[in-house]
Amino acid sequence: MRLWQKIFLLTLALVIIVVNVTSLALQFSNHRLAIEREQQNSSSRHSSLIAEFQNMVTITQIIERVTPLGDEETLAVVLDVAQRRESDTVSLSLYRDGVLVYSKLGGFVGADLDLLAQPDYTSAIVEEDGKTLLLIVSTTILNERTYQLISITDISSTYDLYRAGFNQIRIIGIVSALIVAGLLVALVFGLLTPLRNLSSTTHMIAQGDLDNRATVTGNDEVSEVARDFNTMADSIEHNIIELERLAESRRIFIGNLAHEMKTPLTSILGFADILRIKREVSDLERISYANVIVNETKRLQGLSGRLMELLTLGTPDIPLAKAEVHELIHELVTTLQPIIESNEIKLVVVLPRRRAYINVDRELVKSLIYNLIDNSLKASNPNGIIYLIESLQDNRVILQVVDEGIGIPEDQIPLLTEPFYMLDKARTRKHGGAGLGLALCAEIARIHGTELKITSELGKGTSVSVAFDEVTDNG
Amino acid sequence: MPAHILIVEDDENIARMIEAALAIGGYTSKVAGDGARALVEIASGGYDLILLDIMLPKLDGFQVFESKGDISTPVIFLTAMADVPSKVKGLRMGAEDYIVKPFEAVELLARIEVVLRRTHLADTTLVYHNITVEVERHEVTMNGTPVVLTPKEFDLLVFFIKNIDIALTRERLLSAVWGYSFSGETRTVDTHVQQIRKKLGLHECLLTIPRLGYRLESQKNS
Numbered sequence: 001m002r003l004w005q006k007i008f009l010l011t012l013a014l015v016i017i018v019v020n021v022t023s024l025a026l027q028f029s030n031h032r033l034a035i036e037r038e039q040q041n042s043s044s045r046h047s048s049l050i051a052e053f054q055n056m057v058t059i060t061q062i063i064e065r066v067t068p069l070g071d072e073e074t075l076a077v078v079l080d081v082a083q084r085r086e087s088d089t090v091s092l093s094l095y096r097d098g099v100l101v102y103s104k105l106g107g108f109v110g111a112d113l114d115l116l117a118q119p120d121y122t123s124a125i126v127e128e129d130g131k132t133l134l135l136i137v138s139t140t141i142l143n144e145r146t147y148q149l150i151s152i153t154d155i156s157s158t159y160d161l162y163r164a165g166f167n168q169i170r171i172i173g174i175v176s177a178l179i180v181a182g183l184l185v186a187l188v189f190g191l192l193t194p195l196r197n198l199s200s201t202t203h204m205i206a207q208g209d210l211d212n213r214a215t216v217t218g219n220d221e222v223s224e225v226a227r228d229f230n231t232m233a234d235s236i237e238h239n240i241i242e243l244e245r246l247a248e249s250r251r252i253f254i255g256n257l258a259h260e261m262k263t264p265l266t267s268i269l270g271f272a273d274i275l276r277i278k279r280e281v282s283d284l285e286r287i288s289y290a291n292v293i294v295n296e297t298k299r300l301q302g303l304s305g306r307l308m309e310l311l312t313l314g315t316p317d318i319p320l321a322k323a324e325v326h327e328l329i330h331e332l333v334t335t336l337q338p339i340i341e342s343n344e345i346k347l348v349v350v351l352p353r354r355r356a357y358i359n360v361d362r363e364l365v366k367s368l369i370y371n372l373i374d375n376s377l378k379a380s381n382p383n384g385i386i387y388l389i390e391s392l393q394d395n396r397v398i399l400q401v402v403d404e405g406i407g408i409p410e411d412q413i414p415l416l417t418e419p420f421y422m423l424d425k426a427r428t429r430k431h432g433g434a435g436l437g438l439a440l441c442a443e444i445a446r447i448h449g450t451e452l453k454i455t456s457e458l459g460k461g462t463s464v465s466v467a468f469d470e471v472t473d474n475g
Numbered sequence: 476m477p478a479h480i481l482i483v484e485d486d487e488n489i490a491r492m493i494e495a496a497l498a499i500g501g502y503t504s505k506v507a508g509d510g511a512r513a514l515v516e517i518a519s520g521g522y523d524l525i526l527l528d529i530m531l532p533k534l535d536g537f538q539v540f541e542s543k544g545d546i547s548t549p550v551i552f553l554t555a556m557a558d559v560p561s562k563v564k565g566l567r568m569g570a571e572d573y574i575v576k577p578f579e580a581v582e583l584l585a586r587i588e589v590v591l592r593r594t595h596l597a598d599t600t601l602v603y604h605n606i607t608v609e610v611e612r613h614e615v616t617m618n619g620t621p622v623v624l625t626p627k628e629f630d631l632l633v634f635f636i637k638n639i640d641i642a643l644t645r646e647r648l649l650s651a652v653w654g655y656s657f658s659g660e661t662r663t664v665d666t667h668v669q670q671i672r673k674k675l676g677l678h679e680c681l682l683t684i685p686r687l688g689y690r691l692e693s694q695k696n697s
Binding site for chain 2: 258262263264265269270271273276279280288289292295296
């Protein structure tokens, strides 16, 4: 069963019960009041009748000058009063010493006998011939005889009213139930509309329409849920976009990788096949073809080595240790010596007087600076100068590699750290590169919580710097 | 006159390799290192076929193809992109063929041969010493006398004559003559080669290369 149906049915049932119980209780209490009023009226009429009996007997005795009046004369006076006092709704019965002497209703009233056994005064309600009668019985002594007067009031109309009331209640109940039902449907439906909207939005999002959002109206619980839902949808959409971006960059990476592998493979396979199928190969040709095969194989080897490095960098929690920067640079310069000399380039190292410490993986940072200097070498002309500068600034140790080489166009700078990006394909390939060097550097910087800052001017040179937090002695 | 082929390839080593392979097939060639230079070369004319790399600096291969305009020189794309969409794109543009890197030299020569024959630039009459083959009419004559060959023997002979002095593996012969579905049944090749040798007296020219396959020699071994 739907929620709106449940709320509707439960509320409707509750309203019907409350309306009916209340009207019934009202009806009962009204009826009881009406009966009580009838009883009071009847009983006061009865009492005045008894008083009139006594008065009329006394008056008759004074007029007739007979004291006491005879039995039959007394009875005649009483009956005279009784007959005068009877009306459509009130009839009387009179007993003398337990014997019926008068009854307008033609004598016997079923309950009379029981009532006569009662003491001085009593009243009762009886049903007879489809009528409801209120009986009041009292006993009085007149001239030493016992008279018992029963006044019978027809209160059927009160009861008829009472019964008619039930029909009214039933009609009122049905009508009010219908009205309430109509109002409830509109109300519950209206109140649950935001919930339904939320549900359809959820459905749309589940089917992949991630842009969809629930409309938030007002400030109730449902709109609170809608707001939370939207927040959740935002973060999910964000995550999915992030994942898609990651998958896309991975796809591009693998595509580039495949291309970078296929290029040397094409030369290797082609020349190897030529060596295999050609009938006569001159020494010159053989050496030239084999050279290409060896060089291209080395390129593949370098590529796989770089890939392994990138993969290693991807593993979490590379341990960092305190290292002294002068010492680090000294080690680095020693390893750089051979390639500096063979390229006929001057390396100028600038160090601050104070020794500083940084928290790093020694080998990775050396590899980072090595790669930067290697790049500068490739960009520099013979007899060019490359500067390696260490500077201390605001508790940061900045390592900077500056060259006076060919420079990089400004719009290309953001692309430099993309894997497989090559500024000049032919030049990179000639040096055996695969376009992974700066990607590696950027990754090493990222692991140390910092980043590469590259500035360059075409024809003037390039500067790449990376800043590490300085570790103080007590820290 | 041998066919003259333009090689559009930015990787120096691959370009050299293709040049060497084409030389084996008896073609002359010239290399263009980027898209712009390729367009200049194409416009200057004189090429019977263009081998066009797709990933090129300046203009990529597709752009070169579109920019060359009405020049009807047949084009074979050479590319590292093996995905179906780029293959379909290349062929739909009107390229004659699409070769995925890396490839063997013989495969390149075979594909070039097919394209040149389709564009009627390949010889329809092949002559090898005293043997003449009319490719279109499916006729073989030795010293003027017709020799009866089965269709497969005929195709095999044509393939050998077109690849003179090139060592051909059984697998390559199978895929060239029987199609790829037969790969593995290398004994079929052996029996057909023996039939050709017997019918045309090629015992000294059609040599078995141990652990490789066969080669048709341009000069008779004495």
